[in-house]
């Protein structure tokens with residue numbers, strides 16, 4: 414790093430420390446940052462500040478909460494907040510997608526997120542953005558990125574928009590076991606940190622999602638990826654699929670909807686982690702109407718959260734690593750607004766203790782990142798990703814979503830400028846689907 418100016422040490426003095434381990438809150442506990450690392454915590458940190466040779470900037474954080482930066486384990490930074498699948502699959506081009514993702518990742522950071530997993534996305538822009546952030550070209554959270562989501566030709570949640578072959582939107586269709594192997598290897602060659610499988614999908618003429626991968630097919634992808642040291646994640650809406658994903662060796666199971674005892678047993682036996690990603694459902698069910706959402710599935714979503722939530726809580730109590738993922742990237746989950754929301758759902762809907770929910774959104778996130786011992790807690794030697802806010806998330810977990818309370822944010826030891834408002838932007842021509850009308854313009858409508 415020759416030529417780069419050395420950052421002075423920073424002492425965050427006298428704050429209320431939540432260290433991310435799930436351990437108790439520690440009042441009046443200082444944290445010393447140096448370079449991109451946490452150097453010392455507590456009395457050691459205060460002692461270091463008193464050294465005669467010390468070049469330490471003291472930041473008084475008395476009365477404030479000091480905690481690890483948030484880790485969002487399920488993001489889609491390249492989708493650009495589409496309001497529909499039509500928009501997502503038919504109104505995106507690679508160059509604009511890349512520029513838009515580089516703009517949007519700044520919003521993710523200013524929401525207190527210092528690391529995130531971009532699980533799948535458009536045109537491998539996530540991989541390029543990760544590289545650009547690592548290279549110091551774009552200011553953004555540390556990223557891990559998937560490539561396209563692997564789908565059989567039945568597809569995922571976009572019905573007829575999934576083609577019989579090739580890529581569309583965030584999907585890449587694999588037509589045979591050979592292609593499952595080839596495409597998995599290509600994603601890894603192209604720089605994917607994880608392989609994502611869309612293990613359930615909806616057949617347009619039916620309700621709900623069906624399992625569209627066999628256990629054998631899931632195993633083929635897991636074995637191919639694992640042989641190259643790359644983890645696998647899977648979107649599973651259904652209990653049998655969740656069980657099969659665990660049996661096949663999937664490392665992270667998203668949603669795990671309606672998980673039953675058999676599926677939970679398979680998860681416990683095979684060591685999968687769970688990332689339920691309730692945020693999208695919670696936003697749609699509880700607040701969707703405020704944004705003009707027309708879905709009538711409110712009851713269904715609340716039912717799913719209640720049923721699946723109870724099993725996720727059981728899994729947590731049995732020691733399964735639970736991650737917080739926000740599904741940010743859709744119009745229901747715009748960037749920079751809902752990254753804390755999963756923790757809120759865990760506390761309010763699942764009855765989890767706030768410090769446990771925070772652990773899911775910080776320490777456990779390090780597992781999702783493949784960076785255990787590097788990030789996720791406030792401990793000496795770890796990356797200096799630190800959020801300081803005016804508020805007590807133990808009393809009200811919702812304060813983690815209120816950016817007006819954020820006082821300081823350190824990203825790899827460097828302060829993020831929270832005073833500069835992130836610019837508003839205007840829509841770009843061709844970006845959104847334009848409907849001709851909301852209802853058919855019939856003769857009767859004109860002649861009531």
Ligand SMILES: [Zn+2]
Pocket residue numbers: 487489532740
């Ligand atoms: Zn997703």
